[in-house]
Amino acid sequence: MRYEKNQILTVEIEDITSEGEGIGKIEGYPFFVKDTVIGDKAEIKVVRVKKNYAYGRLEKVLVPSPFRVEPVCSVHKQCGGCQIQAMSYVRQLEFKESKVRNNLIRIGGFGTDEIDRIQEPIVGMDEPFYYRNKAQYPVGTDKEGNPIAGFYAGRTHSIIANTNCSLGSPENKKIMETILSYMKNNRVTAYDETTGKGLIRHVLIRKGFYSGEIMVCLVINKSCKRKGSENHFLPLQENLITALTRIKGMASISVSSQTEKTNVIMGKEIYTIWGQDFIHDKIFVRNVEEGFTLQGDGITFAISPRSFYQVNPVQTEKLYSLALSYAGLSGKETVWDLYCGIGTISLFLAGCARQVYGVEVVPEAIEDAKENARQNGIRNAAFYVGKAEEVLPEKYEKEKIYADVIVVDPPRKGCDKECLETMLKMKPERIVYVSCDSATLARDLKVLCGGGYELRRVRAVDMFPMTVHVESVILMQYCGKEKN
Numbered sequence: 459m460r461y462e463k464n465q466i467l468t469v470e471i472e473d474i475t476s477e478g479e480g481i482g483k484i485e486g487y488p489f490f491v492k493d494t495v496i497g498d499k500a501e502i503k504v505v506r507v508k509k510n511y512a513y514g515r516l517e518k519v520l521v522p523s524p525f526r527v528e529p530v531c532s533v534h535k536q537c538g539g540c541q542i543q544a545m546s547y548v549r550q551l552e553f554k555e556s557k558v559r560n561n562l563i564r565i566g567g568f569g570t571d572e573i574d575r576i577q578e579p580i581v582g583m584d585e586p587f588y589y590r591n592k593a594q595y596p597v598g599t600d601k602e603g604n605p606i607a608g609f610y611a612g613r614t615h616s617i618i619a620n621t622n623c624s625l626g627s628p629e630n631k632k633i634m635e636t637i638l639s640y641m642k643n644n645r646v647t648a649y650d651e652t653t654g655k656g657l658i659r660h661v662l663i664r665k666g667f668y669s670g671e672i673m674v675c676l677v678i679n680k681s682c683k684r685k686g687s688e689n690h691f692l693p694l695q696e697n698l699i700t701a702l703t704r705i706k707g708m709a710s711i712s713v714s715s716q717t718e719k720t721n722v723i724m725g726k727e728i729y730t731i732w733g734q735d736f737i738h739d740k741i742f743v744r745n746v747e748e749g750f751t752l753q754g755d756g757i758t759f760a761i762s763p764r765s766f767y768q769v770n771p772v773q774t775e776k777l778y779s780l781a782l783s784y785a786g787l788s789g790k791e792t793v794w795d796l797y798c799g800i801g802t803i804s805l806f807l808a809g810c811a812r813q814v815y816g817v818e819v820v821p822e823a824i825e826d827a828k829e830n831a832r833q834n835g836i837r838n839a840a841f842y843v844g845k846a847e848e849v850l851p852e853k854y855e856k857e858k859i860y861a862d863v864i865v866v867d868p869p870r871k872g873c874d875k876e877c878l879e880t881m882l883k884m885k886p887e888r889i890v891y892v893s894c895d896s897a898t899l900a901r902d903l904k905v906l907c908g909g910g911y912e913l914r915r916v917r918a919v920d921m922f923p924m925t926v927h928v929e930s931v932i933l934m935q936y937c938g939k940e941k942n
């Protein structure tokens with residue numbers, strides 16, 4: 459049967475895509491329907507018909523799924539952020555665990571039996587809301603000319619006003635209201651993407667959940683450098699700073715100048731206009747075998763606005779503790795930590811290894827990493843700035859560097875081919891791969907398996923409840939059996 463646009467149909471949702479859209483089939487022909495939950499019987503309107511599939515819009519839930527829950531956030535449908543907030547948390551965890559499993563089988567070429575034997579249960583959260591320590595609000599203007607801040611409506615650049623995200627820290631609302639009322643009262647304009655005019659573009663907020671320290675960075679469409687003047691942050695006046703410093707925990711206020719027409723949020727230059735250049739946070743090691751109970755004194759980190767820092771501190775401790783446990787260190791090992799950011803995993807590893815080397819592309823992050831090592835009295839961690847796929851091969855060719863264990867934690871696109879090839883030449887006993895995209899993880903593991911490694915452990919960690927994203931940690935052991 460041929461389906462047509464605007465046709466009204468009834469489907470039962472049997473599955474979801476890795477992007478969180480429900481899939482319902484009629485005589486084997488699939489319909490992708492946003493905002494549905496597995497188990498829903500739904501009335502849908504056909505919006506786009508392709509040869510082998512179609513997209514539908516949810517019109518009405520006829521019989522709700524047993525996994526359907528009332529979303530906490532009133533704007534979750536417009537916002538693209540929480541794709542699966544209407545799904546019970548237990549079902550979300552099942553979805554994520556099987557997403558990792560399916561990618562390892564489908565893309566990685568691992569056997570179903572093998573994965574079922576080694577995959578450990580996903581690590582979920584007890585309180586899956588208000589977990590984010592970082593928020594980035596785009597700032598704009600509404601139809602009446604008032605400044606607003608919120609989020610981009612799913613896949614667009616139009617801003618929906620909402621400063622009360624149910625994943626973020628509760629202080630964000632107060633901070634954003636302070637900034638917006640300052641803008642309104644002082645006629646400070648919001649940036650307009652189409653004209654390239656207006657001052658305030660974005661507001662970045664970070665909070666150290668352990669320390670309570672808060673950082674606010676205003677991204678402005680103006681050069682901050684003024685020759686012969688100390689007052690290079692002139693467009694923002696004293697009373698804004700005074701109002702912001704009244705918020706409990708405020709530790710750092712900065713401006714970043716971004717004058718280019720680009721989607722890149724932060725500009726290259728950042729000027730602290732009040733307080734410290736960074737905030738602190740502390741991360742503890744947890745006992746993986748005993749339900750992630752606390753162990754050890756923890757490591758303190760300084761985090762600057764441009765550095766990467768995991769957004770879910772509660773789950774980060776569990777993730778790093780797993781990576782440390784998988785690394786199986788006895789104190790004698792040389793460990794390379796690639797894509798090390800501010801050295802978070804590196805410094806965790808350093809307590810249990812002979813020597814750790816971190817590699818990271820953002821120079822400020824490496825500065826933070828070195829300072830973090832110093833502040834924590836860690837002397838067996840060294841750091842290099844550069845791309846992992848350049849630093850590692852170069853060091854290997856020139857200095858014949860060695861590793862007992864290599865830990866990688868790349869961004870979504872995974873490891874570069876050059877990086878994987880050098881790892882295979884270095885032949886570390888173990889490779890621990892921390893991944894935020896199980897599809898690229900699976901792709902890279904296939905390469906490592908081809909080069910003599912065996913998959914030993916797999917565990918997903920839910921770092922991003924309510925969204926379709928899932929983090930995972932895997933352990934590979936060298937076995938010398940090269941395929942191909």
Ligand code: SAH
Nearest residue numbers: 766797798799802818819845846867868869
């Ligand atoms: N392990 C760290 C950071 C992980 S995020 C932590 O848990 O905090 C990935 C990091 O890789 C980011 O800091 C990013 O700046 C860095 N990065 C991205 N591409 C890179 C590359 N080609 N080489 C080295 N680092 C890179």
